[in-house]
Amino acid sequence: MDMCFSRLILSLCTSLLLFALAGCDRHQGSASSEDNVHKALTVDKQAAASSKAAASGNAAFVKAPDIELPFHREVLSNGLTVIVHEDHKAPVVAINIWYKVGSKDEPPGKTGFAHLFEHLMFNGSENFPGEYFEPFQRSGATDMNGTTNNDRTNYFETVPVGALDMALWMESDRMGHFKGAISQEKLDEQRGVVKNEKRQGENAPYGTAFEEIARATFPSDHPYSWTTIGSMQDLDNASLEDVKQWFTDYYQPANAILVIAGDITVAEAMEKARQYFGNIPSTAVPPKLENWELPTQVEKRKVITDQVPQTRIYKVWNVPAIGSEEENALDLMTSLLANRKNSWLYRRLVRDEQVATSVSAFYYGRQLAGQLIIMVDVKPGQSVENVETLLDQELDEFVRNGINAKELRRIKQSEFASLVKGLEKIGDFGGKTDILARSEFYYGDPGALINGLDDYAKVSEADVQNVAQEWLTSEQFTLIISPKEDYSTSGKEVDRSALPAIDKTVDLALPEQQVFTLENGLKVVLAERHDTPAVFMSLQFRSGAAADGETPGLASMAARMLSEGAGEYDSLSFSARQEELGASIGASSGLDYNTLSFSALKSQLKPSLELFRDVISSPLFPEADLKRVKSNWLDAIRQEEAQPQGLAMRKLPPLLYGENHPYGAPLTGSGTPEAIESITREDLVKFHRTWLRPDNAQLVVVGDVTRAEIEKLLNETLGNWTAPADALPTLDIPMVERPPKPRVYLLDRPGAQQSYIMAGLVMPPWSAEGAEAFDAMASAIAGKFTSRINMNLREDKHWSYGARAVSMDAEAQRPYIVVAPVQTDKTAAAMKELVKEYQDYLGKRPIKDSELNDYKDDEILKQSARFQTKGQLLSSIAWQVEKGLPAEYIADYPDRVAALTKEQVEQAAKQYLAPDQFTWLVVGDLKKIQKPIEALNLGPVEVLPTN
Incomplete structure (x- = not known):
């Protein structure tokens, strides 16, 4: 199950929450359902847009990226909408089917039904009884899942080209031949699975928050007044007849969108779509809920207690739905408010006042209504009333004069860079099939989201200021969760007596690995790939938890502090510089290695590498930021200990390896409270000097760059980074014995x-x-x-x-x-x-x-x-290099x-x-x-x- 949070770029990330894309004009360039046009969406109108923006004095304008996402759209005679995109860089094809039904279509008393039915759809069909995943998990399928939200249900998978017939046969069989496979036994089984999913969610800290929000902010008759997972009582009440009627009403071609993308031609894809789906009939689709008057703002608050480590404040406003004129500005406003080091609320509450450990905000866009939600985790020991007062003051100030053109430009540039990098993937959350299906579903045009980048780029300071003034009012719902004390058919019938055979030929075209050494002795492995104008890098150096010594969490803390400023940039200006360049620089820590990750647009490669150089050779490790990070880190450990999974991951390693073993530290990498409290700036400087050195590292580069280009740039930027005179320490990991009995x-x-x-x-x-x-x-x-x-x-x-x-x-x-x-x-x-x-x-x-x-x-x-x-x-090459293969x-x-x-x-x-x-x-x-x-x-x- 997923919940559809509207953010343009965040939909490209794989997380448990599926974010809906925003930032488009739903009326722009709609394709006819019958014209069979092979339509190319090459967004090349930026020059005109730039002139127009300049003429209007829009200081926040940025140039949208030139993105090509060609597609073919056609509606079969039974009503099925088919969208095809060709991408021949890998021998795989992604399939994504969106059914126009979600929890908003459930009648009262049957909440959770759409999600329960999604689970049932993985229990086999009439011609393939049994586990739906089974043939996929012997065919090389990846990115396979199903999700349900308020508005829709979808199913997707990526398969090798040779398994495409099998995948389409399976998807079409459960679209057209599922009703007879539904049994009371399967219903009871999946009802139990879903109830455990609900228990698992509610068992987590803050697990009931969105149920409280839904109830409090929508009238009881509104389809968004209940959550997608529903209630235990309603799940128990779901009958076999209900399930079969749900399938009859909603799972039919005229109520679905099929997207096929990958190593296939339009002609081949359409032939297969007609072959497998063309003979499935459609009946009358139930009337759709297309709009609902925006609920009036509520001005109320609720305080509850739960097994949580710290108090969390939620502020919620009802705002316009997806497709509204305000959508882009609402989305950008949340990035100005939170989610970044330079954002208003993060600066005030986390960095300056240090009364909160985290702040986040998002535009939760859906078909019938949207919501703005702000969440603040109150630092333990701080007054909740004081934090809420500061939050309200900052929101008031933001509404009056918080919109800055320079910040707005940085946000747009950063998100456009993420979009370019994310579009490499054809399937899964945020991949090309997801973007095309989402565009068709929400806007009636597969190209709407890409075409809408121009509108996103042109959002002005005034646009954001206007939505802030209109919607960030005192009329809001405040939730505080505190710790407890303690149609006609066409096409021939497909042979459904047996699953189509899978072509097991695998033809990989891997780029050559070019190995060379920089002037400072750093080993570099390069794999050229020129499909998108982006470059990715991974710098690994031996250290990790194995190098923590008597300070568990030191390697992780060093990785975290590398992004708190480097060279001439302090923490905030470092973050701002990344956004200006569209670059991403991060650090992570494992058991045996720390890794610096890097990605940049080809057009900004040199200045991005200069920033990367500063992180590698001259991190600042500022005292004030270390104090803040340590404090928040300790709060995060409390969060881990409040969750069953986090608590278990902390407590199991010392039981397996022993308290003083390098691998005996918590598997979360966060260390122990005592060790984190003891870390000083000198410890970080020593760790950096000891381990981050060219004779203890290897750099892997993949992207749109030749060896001549990258070798020159790397020598220019990293050439002065040299190994110290001290010998590189060795890391010896002692062996342990298994216990003789459980x-x-x-x-x-x-x-x-x-x-x-x-x-x-x-x-x-x-x-x-x-x-x-x-x-x-x-x-x-x-x-x-x-x-x-x-x-x-x-x-x-x-x-x-x-x-x-x-x-x-x-x-x-x-x-x-x-x-x-x-x-x-x-x-x-x-x-x-x-x-x-x-x-x-x-x-x-x-x-x-x-x-x-x-x-x-x-x-x-x-x-x-x-x-x-x-x-x-x-990732694969970095692992191979790490293992010396x-x-x-x-x-x-x-x-x-x-x-x-x-x-x-x-x-x-x-x-x-x-x-x-x-x-x-x-x-x-x-x-x-x-x-x-x-x-x-x-x-x-x-x-x-x-x-």
């Missing part, structure tokens, strides 16, 4: 609706020898949706929303962690099932031929999409997987897995779970102290 640790979370189960096992270090067998072994038991433990706990017993296991990458012994959030009354039973699954896997039910063959097919075919974007290619290692991977045998995978299971040596950690309500867990007799049970 151990069980419990953490109390009174009143929790779910228990969070983790089981950890220390694995040997990664090795190229046997790596493929290990991955195949791990995937079948717990590594993907159709793995054994997920099918057991989610699909068979519906005790959990999802159960998985991950093996984290490390230079030394790796942590292998099983994760299963389950409903409280099934905690002990779920642990018993997990043990049984692992024991059976090692004994009477080893990996089956079908499981191995499915894994091999899926993994080999998945390579088609693995290098679709520059970022994906960069030759360039051909990536290209030869499919051959190594294809050669796997069942015996090799069985041997890997026996070599690595040992459920009788698991270290268990369970976070939950001990009054309800402790005695049943003790009765399992897995091993000694110890209750850990809680803060």
Whole structure:
């Protein structure tokens, strides 16, 4: 499930929330449904727009990027809208189907129905009963999901070209042949899964906030007055007849948009669309809710308590819907207010007054209405009344004179740069299929969002000032959550007796890796890719948690502080400079490496590299900013400890490795409160001088640049960065022994609706020898949706929303962690099932031929999409360089997987897995779970102290 928050560029990011794009003119360039025109949306009108903006004195104008997103739009005779886009850079095709139905179409008393039905759609169809993911997870499919929001439901996947017929057969089968596959058993199963999803959401801190907001800001008869996930009572009331009628009413071609994009021609795509979807009939589609009078502003407040680590303030205003004239200005206003270091509320509340740890704001745009929402996390120990007073004062000041043309230009430039980089992906959230479908759904034109960039670029100071004055009024809903004490058809019938065969040919065209060394000794690996005018880089240097010593979190803190100013730029001007250039520079920390990431437009490459150089060679680590970051960091640790997952990730590593082991620090990378409090500027300077040096680093470059160009630029910008005279320290990671028998640790979370189960096992270090067998072994038991433990706990017993296991990458012994959030009354039973699954896997039910063959097919075919974007290619090459592997290692991977045998995978299971040596950690309500867990007799049970 997703919730549709309207932001132009944020829709290009993959996160749990799907953001709707904004910034377009819905009346501009609408395509006829019958003209079959191959329409190219080349946005080349900026010169005229620039002249017009200059003439009108718009100081906030910026030039929109020149973006081509050609498409073909056609409506089949049964009413299905088909949109096709060609992109031949990778041998993959993305499919995205939007059904024009969401939670706003639910009648009162049946809330949550649209989302429940989305879950049912993954339970097989009339001609393919069983798990819908199954054929996709042996065909190399990626980016596969389904989402529901207030306005619509969509399903999407990216598949290798050879699997396209299979994917279209499956999508069309559940569009046209699903009703007969719906059973009471499947309804009950998915009802249980959705209820656990609801429990999981509500079990998280602030998990009920949007339900409170929906109820308080919309009249009870308004379709937005309930959340997409609905109520437990309504979910229980959903009947089999309701489900079948929902399918009949809404899941028909005339109520759907099909987008096909990728390595396929328009003619081929349309032929396949007619072949698979053309004979599916449409009946009368229920009348659509297209508008609803904007609800009047409410002036009320509500204060509630919950198991949260700090108070959060929500301010909510009802504003115009998607497609309104104010949409662009509302969106830009939220970026001026929050979400950036230079934003008004962040500067005042987080940096200057230091009374809050975070501030965010967004325009929540939907078809019938929009909302402006501001959220402030109050710093523990601060007066909530004082923070709210400061917030209101700052909003009042912003309304009067807070709009600055220079800031507005920076925001636009930054978001345009993100758009250019994000458009490399054809599928998934924010990919090309998503943009085309969203444009068609919300504006009736697949090109609306791209065409609308001109309007976004032309938003003026006055436009934003006007919407601020009109909507940021004292009439608002304030929610405070504080901690508790404690049609006709055409086309021939498709053969649905068998799934179309998958062409298993994988033809990868990977760019050559060019290796060279800069004058300062830094090793560089370059892969040229010239599809978009952008350059991506990754600078890795050995350090990470392994270099923390007695200060857990030091490497992470150093990474965080690198963005707090460098060279001649302090923290705010550094952030502003990135926005001006459309560049992005970030840092992250892992167990063994820290990484500096970089991306820039080709046109701004040199000045962006100069900024990158400053971060590498001359970070400021300012004392005042360190004090603020440390304070907020400590608050973030409290947030982690308030969430079952975060708490478990903090507490499990020392149980696996020991308190003083380099890997014994919290897996979140945030360290311990004592260590973070002790970090000084001198510690950061020493860490930087010790580890960030050219003889301890490697740079990977992928993008629109030649070796001659980039080598010259890198020597010019990084040439003065040299290694110190001191010898590079070594990092020795001690080995640890597995426990001789299982151990069980419990953490109390009174009143929790779910228990969070983790089981950890220390694995040997990664090795190229046997790596493929290990991955195949791990995937079948717990590594993907159709793995054994997920099918057991989610699909068979519906005790959990999802159960998985991950093996984290490390230079030394790796942590292998099983994760299963389950409903409280099934905690002990779920642990018993997990043990049984692992024991059976090692004994009477080893990996089956079908499981191995499915894994091999899926993994080999998945390579088609693995290098679709520059970022994906960069990540793969950086990992290869980190492991010291030759360039051909990536290209030869499919051959190594294809050669796997069942015996090799069985041997890997026996070599690595040992459920009788698991270290268990369970976070939950001990009054309800402790005695049943003790009765399992897995091993000694110890209750850990809680803060």
